[in-house]
Amino acid sequence: MTVWDRPEPPLRPVPLDRERIVAAAIALADEGGLEAVSLRKVAARLNAGPMRLYGYISTKEELFDLMVDEVQTEILPEEQPGDWREALRTLALRTRQTALRHEWLADLLGGRPALGPNGLAVTEAKLAALDGLADIDTVMRAVETVSAYFTGAIRREIANLRAERVTGLSKRDWQRASGPHVTKMLATGRFPALAKAVHDGTDVDAETSFTTGLEWVLDAVATRLTPPSA
């Protein structure tokens, strides 16, 4: 093979760093969901071979960890509001909004401990909101409870959202009218309470459902805080 047949060597490889890798991965996930993220595709976006990434991460799971940590920056508000309740509410709502912007986050939420810098910062913010308002153990239980609530609520919301997308129908309409399976099941009479709920319940939007439950949980937390000493 002569020189003329051989292509010029590729230009010096673009320098890589985790930031660029994670950004590429997030872009892919935003476009096509988590399953669209493959090391080959991420590398391709950066004009690199797949193996190149293994200098920066040692496993695909680590890439996911980095992605989660990265979007946590969107969760922390610029300034922490004063009231503990407002602070926790804001963190919960911003987590939800972030998950709506990056739906793949719902698949990862709660899946692994969030130990990256931004994850720790979010945890810090949660704990700081309640700092001094009760003994530490109560504060920890409170943070765990609120976080567990919104993790679960967000997962369910995104799950429903996806289901609605594939059928093109709202969950309610779908159950009531054209979801043949559920309709048939309800018709069996084996699920009276469920049938009543589907039939008589108001089809409340996801945000209302989320905030309603959130306020309930925050109420529960409020009861446990030590009353401000008189």
Add this chain to the structure above:
Amino acid sequence: MTVWDRPEPPLRPVPLDRERIVAAAIALADEGGLEAVSLRKVAARLNAGPMRLYGYISTKEELFDLMVDEVQTEILPEEQPGDWREALRTLALRTRQTALRHEWLADLLGGRPALGPNGLAVTEAKLAALDGLADIDTVMRAVETVSAYFTGAIRREIANLRAERVTGLSKRDWQRASGPHVTKMLATGRFPALAKAVHDGTDVDAETSFTTGLEWVLDAVATRLTPPSA
């Protein structure tokens, strides 16, 4: 190739049904986690070719749906206790226990709407527990909130459990002593509340954490129920 070279045809294929397929898949997942479930391995356990499964499911996701629905039978208690609170608590605790028996459930919990017969039965049980104790919309909010809580709590618990397994240390010990990364981060002083929590907080076991939060949420629900008419 003569008859003598050719092996006898395989015995008539073992008849298949979804039950056996799902059982095989669950066994695999119990042993090696969700990622150990491949259509090839499931089929192999049933002495069948991979393609055979596509007569019973049309996608791997559907197999997961069936697996989730199957283990829901372990969640429903034999008899429904009388008290709404007891009923919801039992459902939550049994979901947790089921997830501890089948850790892969944590990966799937809340990931897709549970519309199988057993999933519907569990939802029915939740709704039935509160039936008549408040208007339907309140009942639905209550069920959503409790479910969201324990979905998130279970996910976190399993996530921590796995993390502990790979390091061989309790989360607390690990953070305090030998988790170099977290230790270093805490040492930066950027996370004072977190540092205090790790340092001064009691290392409560997972079950206590779970039930504590659960009772809080149940308290919150209680507040919303219409007081028994005098």
Add this chain to the structure above:
DNA sequence: TCTCATGTCGATACACTGTATTGATTCGTG
């Protein structure tokens, strides 16, 4: 300025995945 060691990079390779297609084989039915 030349040589050599070092370490980075990418090509290749491997074992495996979910699933479409296709061809053989069996069975029920006329």
Add this chain to the structure above:
DNA sequence: CACGAATCAATACAGTGTATCGACATGAGA
């Protein structure tokens, strides 16, 4: 007994995460 339909397995394909390894550009030392 023959044929049509249905069932099933083999093959195939495009993709996956990651181990291995050879080439090559780069920096250090002489």
